[in-house]
Amino acid sequence: MTEAPRLTSLAHGGGCGCKLDPAVLRQLLAEQPAVGPFERLLVGNETADDAAVWELEDGTCLIATTDFFTPMVDDPTDFGRIAATNAISDVYAMGGRPLLALAILGMPVGKIAPETVARILRGGAETCAEAGIPVAGGHSIDTPEPIYGLAVIGTCRREAVRRNADALAGDAVILTKPVGVGVYSAAIKREALDEAGYRDFVATTTLLNRIGTELAAEPAVHALTDVTGFGVLGHGLELARGAGLTFALDAGALPLLPRAVALAREGFVTGASHRNWGAFGAEVDLPAGFPDWRRHLLTDPQTSGGLLVTCAGDRAEAILARIREAGYPAAAIVGRMESGPGRIRVAG
Template identity: 40%
Template structure:
């Protein structure tokens, strides 16, 4: 008998609530004093992916954490996705993961403990794939379950890739297709195409390791990973930190199968609307970007791809290396960086 536990059954069906809006979060953080230190290379001021502390001239530490409730039914897959997602912030800064700690919230009375074990097995496999080590963790009894990790990575201080590193004339490349949010919503509604949904799960499990290596190889200075704030949310934060404007071509965006159809039917997650609200005044959507594509631009990603600013002369090289490295076949140019205009991001 197949009595596999369905993790999705533990989370509220429908995505209206849960996450804190980026707008409220920025407001709230403003009132908390930030203590400075000359060795802190990156703190939350530039809305970067992780904090960076310079130990000496050779090494800086990258620290980051991320956790969330189940995004899929299978425990091991959930563990893999959560770990790939937590590691991604280190990769987005061009670094190499070194150590990780598991963070578990798990209702031990309602769910068999083997489920927790499977989540941890999934997490371990991705941490091992990254070359990092799990040093322990912390578990508390809480429902619904949540899993993620705190990750420490290293990087040479001169090689750090930041949100604020975009240069005028950079071409923006996105390494994974968008639409994970719509497909997860569609899965909960029972209308997702199973091949498309599986492809979304596979995308989420892929480490951004290769992208990080290529960024170092081709002198990328500004990048981020696209996650909960959606493509435009992250684009806007990067452009603001870099003092530039990012122009995005909506028709160039790589998209997972069935996503535009789901969005077209109104299967749009609650986070999309929060992100759309956050973009007000900072992002201009031109008439050429249809309502559906606007929603795609705001679709919240989990363990999304890297969004990197590449110098023109390296674009085709990076793209062909990404395309030849099979998991990133959908990597595409999505726009370019211009000097600062009246808004941080323009979507055409």
């Protein structure tokens, strides 16, 4: 009997690491026509935000997003859970509550058993149930590589919308989840991650970012975004560019998965990490002698990563405590927004 292929062996990349090169993406978006003067479109593609937001007549806003990718793990149920958690995160990152999801499925027919595909869908449905939403439909096609994700619709009040471009000078910056998903993914693909490491990996990538909804009700919270394929530097740079401020990042304060440093030192680095640095490294100031393995962690592509939260400095400790109490024990203050050009200055 022929052994079923590993899911990761059927994909050239995995998770959010298979995003387009950010430099290429910026070029493609720059060449697209402007969205146009739609008065009720509160958030479009102008700031590379996490989702689109449309205001209805009564001040309620619809949030719409989509996210999908190829496998970063071989267990089909875990793949479905991680992909769904990642897609739903965009609604939380805008300050909203998810309402429903539609499945996006592409599978190489003849290479993957129907039972395996059913497990992927089941994993996604389990995560949606945890978030309190249905998978209300979807679409599937035959593709060369396995692909799964969701389109998600959510809602919030207009005053709760949190863009990635509204940080203020003096804001503290909090990261809610540990970094290192990309290097763990590289180790998984090479069968070099032990069982304990895999459990840590699944635990963080399936932890819903529902704290975003709660944070949006806090006036001291000014900007939110989630950290995915462009890493801490890429998504932190979106905060800086959008606000026209410098993000002073304390690399030493960055929360990390337990084996992230060891794996990065051993060379478990994704191609996306290199692409990320090539795309925006010129907008980042590193300290002299900053080692490559540390830089790779800053550009490490996160699949279903945490939220970057900017908030008033005098409220930062209280908000951090609230985030940790809500089930994000690794959350940490990782820097502050300062007057200056829209770039990142790394210290620590």
